Amino acid sequence: NAGVTQTPKFRVLKTGQSMTLLCAQDMNHEYMYWYRQDPGMGLRLIHYSVGEGTTAKGEVPDGYNVSRLKKQNFLLGLESAAPSQTSVYFCASSPEGRTNEQFFGPGTRLTVL
Amino acid sequence: KQEVTQIPAALSVPEGENLVLNCSFTDSAIYNLQWFRQDPGKGLTSLLLIQSSQREQTSGRLNASLDKSSGRSTLYIAASQPGDSATYLCAVRPNNFGNEKLTFGTGTRLTIIP
Numbered sequence: 137n138a139g140v141t142q143t144p145k146f147r148v149l150k151t152g153q154s155m156t157l158l159c160a161q162d163m164n165h166e167y168m169y170w171y172r173q174d175p176g177m178g179l180r181l182i183h184y185s186v187g188e189g190t191t192a193k194g195e196v197p198d199g200y201n202v203s204r205l206k207k208q209n210f211l212l213g214l215e216s217a218a219p220s221q222t223s224v225y226f227c228a229s230s231p232e233g234r235t236n237e238q239f240f241g242p243g244t245r246l247t248v249l
Numbered sequence: 250k251q252e253v254t255q256i257p258a259a260l261s262v263p264e265g266e267n268l269v270l271n272c273s274f275t276d277s278a279i280y281n282l283q284w285f286r287q288d289p290g291k292g293l294t295s296l297l298l299i300q301s302s303q304r305e306q307t308s309g310r311l312n313a314s315l316d317k318s319s320g321r322s323t324l325y326i327a328a329s330q331p332g333d334s335a336t337y338l339c340a341v342r343p344n345n346f347g348n349e350k351l352t353f354g355t356g357t358r359l360t361i362i363p
Contacts, residue, residue: 179351194349
């Protein structure tokens with residue numbers, strides 16, 4: 137099992153450009169999450185999904201959109217990137233949200249110039 | 250608003266010593282607490298998950314305790330090894346159903362000196 141994988145690993149964007157980050161998990165987990173990690177601020181939840189076809193807002197959803205068309209994939213989109221979105225993005229999955237632990241991917245380092 | 254604090258931010262200890270990492274949280278209405286380790290440039294690896302009804306969990310040389318009423322958790326590492334060097338994060342899940350927001354601490358960077 138590959139666990140949770142993220143594509144790409146690194147990306148540099150110019151302000152105003154768009155991009156999509158892909159998260160894939162092969163553990164048949166129902167719940168998937170997108171976080172961002174910034175120095176001194178800990179990880180913050182952007183959006184999450186409790187199952188195929190569902191999405192919900194987390195703590196810092198502005199400027200991002202997500203889709204969960206297939207159970208194994210969770211996409212994070214930036215429609216018009218801003219320098220404030222420079223961060224490390226982590227995807228995680230969980231068999232079921234509340235009781236179970238979350239499993240994290242390796243992260244995507246995004247720089248917006 | 251839940252706040253999670255981990256003190257100290259960095260800790261260095263000689264190899265072989267036992268050590269304790271601390272995590273405190275302001276709102277005791279939690280569902281569970283999870284400890285992670287993060288290696289530089291890597292993702293988070295789950296170490297232990299403690300449900301609110303539990304007092305402790307153990308895995309190998311790791312033991313995590315939870316005192317919900319006082320808003321504290323500790324991660325005890327026995328017989329530390331250089332491979333234990335990493336940043337350790339704790340995160341709490343709120344008690345209210347449907348709230349998926351984990352609140353993370355900013356971590357303790359642990360260095361084990363050979």
